[in-house]
Amino acid sequence: MRRPGWFLSAIAAGFYIFLYAPIVVIIVFSFNAARFGTVWEGFTTKWYGALLHDSAALSATKNTLQLALVSTGIATLLGSLLAFGLTRIDFPGRKIFDRVLYVPVFVPDIILATSLLLFYSLVGSFIPALELGMTTMILGHVTFQISFVAIVVRARLAGLDPALEEAARDLGAGEWKTFLHVTLPLMLPGVLAGAMLAFTLSLDDFIVSFFTSGPGSTTLPILIYSSVKRGLTPDINALATLIILISVLATISLTWLQKNKQDPHPKK
């Protein structure tokens, strides 16, 4: 295959710049000394310092992490089990289930969010635990995370050779042992990838959180949105830069880790 020509490379480079322009702008402006507006008024790091004293930002960070970790844990468990069930066991209704599974992936978030809000207000008056707050947010996040996890794990499972598991059974291993010692380790890269995806989706989620949040359960995306709407920007730039740096580092290290965890017989 020919190397890409200079023309194609130039176009591609253009699009890469397009993708990264917003990120670069945020990082640059987090050092802008101007309190209002978008005119550059000198270099400063004071907004980063201001962040440490911003209790709203700190509590939003704590909420976001708590929400993401708990929901990812639940969703990974349920989603992986589901993927296993859908791939390995044929039961009536599987086809329909399969279709329903894709709904959260394609349906616009706002519909999921408003449906959950409606559901919680209708049911919440009878069940106090379902009052808007961290619990309702977790429940909402898990709901769309399950689909993504299941799809990713299922892709992994579909690529596995059933002969390995059958061989284990033939050698006398019980069902549970087979699952534990053969299937699960083989599934693990998919499970981890699914968990990673679910974690990011939760961290990033704005709409579902926005509609199902309650007192004291503001997350970072909600905080950023309100601040952007109000026009208070300086320390949000600093916060955003930190989030960007963390995301980039996490992505790079996790991708690198995944590469090294590849199964011993890579395709090619």
Place this chain on the structure above:
Amino acid sequence: MKIITPLLNRHFCAIVFSALFFAGAAQAEKSTLNLFIWSEYIDPQIVSAFEKQFDCKVNIDLYEDVESMLAKIQGGGAGLYDVVVPSDNLVPVMIKQNLLAPLRHENIPNLKNLDGKFVSPAYDSKNRFTVAYQWGTVGLLARKTAGQPLPDSWACIFDPAKSAGSFMLIDSIRDQVGAALKYQGHSVNSIIPSELKAARDLCIAAKSRSVGFDGSVGVKNKILAKTAQVGIVYSGEGVRAMVDDTNTTYIIPKEGSVIWVDNLAVLAKAPHRDLAEKFLNFILDARIGAQLSAYTQFATPNQAARAFIKPLDLENHAIYPLPEVTDRLEFLNDLGFKLRLYDEVWTQIKTR
């Protein structure tokens, strides 16, 4: 070992998650107050003072327009927050929907500090559910441009020929539609479809020439950021903008405008009702009332607080309008079922 590791990881993770969960829950041991209030509407130092005096934590959630607050309470239930800040026209609505808890006046001795005008108002006789918080007006915030006179009329927004520069509209149903109604010489409480349609068309036309919609705080910040020259704001935002940037002025248009009273109220199923009433009492304290108005730059309904307010503020006509100006101002009424017309108009304004 290789096989146990994934399992161990699962268990380990479960422990970590539960620990985080319970750590979060354990923090809630301290008594809390859930406050739902407009943005930039309470001095953080007042909140800290309250937290210190009553050994509690105050959770503050913010909103930019009062209808969204009502929507959140309707959706989340009357137990979602402890204290909310409805405007005068929404108080009857919330009372009718059983969203407010009656105030136990014995817990709020500072009620006596209220100015007589705000005791037992028309929208809440005998202060059964609310106490006045701050009051103010709706008007224009404009940046002075060299060589041009300051706008004095809603025309700078609604008449393309008389524009005073790029402008922003306010993201609040009654205030924005009210401005259009006033410009056309109608009442802000009109329920005549033809008048509303005319106001709607004016707003839609203005929208296409505008920089966008925002809450009062957002408009103020955008004008300070020089993203727009003119905008519709509440009096407090106007005065604070003038302090931040002396090239801006708050103007009440000659056609007239809206005057409003915001109130503190306790939700019907508030989880911390006692603490909520203590909060109301705290705010009604004379010195706290003065500190509040000094921060928000809105007018205080607290007679006793006036003794502690800077004379400069008391004489500031942007905060305390002169009687001849007040004559042009109208209070917003609860329109009952007819409010639907406004909601429909608003949806059309925002959507077209």
Place this chain on the structure above:
Amino acid sequence: MYLGQPLTRAGRWTRAGITSGPAALWLGIFLVLPLAAILAISFLTRGEYGGVELRFTFDSYKRLAGFGELGFDSLYPVVLGRSLALGMATAVLCLAAALPLAFFIARLSERYKGAALTLVVIPFWTNLLIRTYAWQILFSPNSWLTIAAHSLGIGTAGEALYPGMLAVLTGMVCDFLPFMVLPLYASVEKMDWTLAEAAADLGADRWRVFRHALLPQIWPGLGAGFILVFLPATGQFVIPDLLGGAKTAMLGNVIQQQFASSRDWPFGSAIAAVALLLVLVGLAIFQRKGSKHEVLP
């Protein structure tokens, strides 16, 4: 059959129950029931100040079709059309950008492929709100981008490029591009270039080579990417809200408004129900056409 051995019916059901049961229950309660609630509420009446009254009515749908209390208005069908158009425009623009990108990455040497792909994915992992807000900065009156656009004749001098359709489209493409690149790349990578070489040897010009030798091969990835962008883009709320102001209201904005300041749940539910129906129909068509191509990395 399970692991090479036949299962009893009871055996099948217990295994299905343990593995798929919990997730099925979860999705049933928190996905299916709420969506059903939306459908149900859309046929109820709005309470005096918001909330719902248990009275069956078609009012919300009638209003959606344009027959509201203030007379006929084609407003909402227009919004629906506008949202579909935005979704389509976003998908097409993403496709136009993703094709060169995918081909570019596929042609890189092994060493750089992974890095190039990761570089495309990294923006996806950074918060959407932050990136959208960054476009606000980039489109503000004083930014070099706006000034350059003014010199090209776009927009009026001294004014920001947002809120407006251009800003919204830019934000949308920037957000959805990785969703298009990844599935497309998956197809492009597996392509058999010898077909293209053979076609060229037989005398076909570059366009025919592309159309007949390359395009059919990447069609599955293309289709998956298109659907993955078009359907969610139609219901987007955040980007039109932050970059469109309230000047270009889309489906997502109207729905959000009904559940916020307008407090008209039946109407909001009706819009959501119609949008949901459209998405489900679109999804069904796509799934019917086969190729449930793997869309995620």
